Amino acid sequence: MHPIVSIFKNPPDGGRGYHRDMRVRWALEEVGQAYQLRLLAFSEMRRPEYRKLHPFGQMPTYEEGDLVLFESGAIVHHIAQSYSGLLPPDQNARSRAVMWMFAALNTVEPCVDSGSVGYLVQRLHELSAVLDAHDWLDGEFSGGDLLMVSVLRPLRGSDVLQDTPNLGAYIARAEARPAFQRALTMSSDLIRTA
Ligand SMILES: N[C@@H](CCC(=O)N[C@@H](CS)C(=O)NCC(=O)O)C(=O)O
Structure with a gap:
């Protein structure tokens, strides 16, 4: 079943x-x-x-x-x-992946949903700095990336992502996954x- x-x-x-x-x-x-x-x-x-x-x-x-x-x-x-497939085997890395899952839902998604552009842009810059030139938030793709990209996707193509091109690329990279x-x-x- x-x-x-x-x-x-x-x-x-x-x-x-x-x-x-x-x-x-x-x-x-x-x-x-x-x-x-x-x-x-x-x-x-x-x-x-x-x-x-x-x-x-x-x-x-x-x-x-x-x-x-x-x-x-x-x-x-x-x-x-x-x-x-969504959590790394190493215990510390696993806890960090779960941390990013919470961060996506508790820290980033409320900003995306709130309509307060200034606060959202600040969060996006902070997230952009963490991601930097990496493909994923913490090593390999994890449940943290899956939830983070899920909450960012509605912003795709909007002005708020203009100054953080690595976030646009991050969303596109995740969306390209089979x-x-x-x-x-x-x-x-x-x-x-x-
Ligand atoms: N925090 C909940 C939110 C669920 C939620 O808002 N679902 C929306 C669809 S994305 C819904 O069912 N909306 C219809 C309604 O609330 O009546 C979750 O992540 O599952």
Whole structure:
């Protein structure tokens, strides 16, 4: 039985991968774990049956046997811990990768969502300085990069990235990964009807 990820039946972004199920599907593609998708309309997300999976009635959810998870970061963390490919074997490097996962969701994503451009630009400059000329935040690609790029993607092509070209290149590098591309072009074979 493969894990099941719930996603919008009619995604408001038109399927461009800007909703939070994308990071979960990308993580599953990175680790090579097969999965299925449960497509739900907005009205279905408000139903009591769905609230048993997600108390806030949002996307995404993740079902794996008896385990039901919500919160995209918690789901990506679970996938990263359960399969190899998103966390390095060295314990310290692993903790740092988890640190970047939290940084993406707790420090950078709120700035991206807030609409306060000045604060966001400051954060982007700070992140740009850390990344410098490296491909990834800390050695090999990790769950930290997956979440960081997921939260930065909506900024792609916008003025706020103009002064930090290494961040634009970082997003493009991650989007070029075959696992990202597979997640973006969801196959209809994944869709579960019941
Ligand atoms: N912190 C949550 C946020 C979930 C969230 O905001 N999901 C959006 C889609 S990206 C959603 O379901 N929006 C519809 C709604 O809130 O009614 C997570 O990362 O999973």
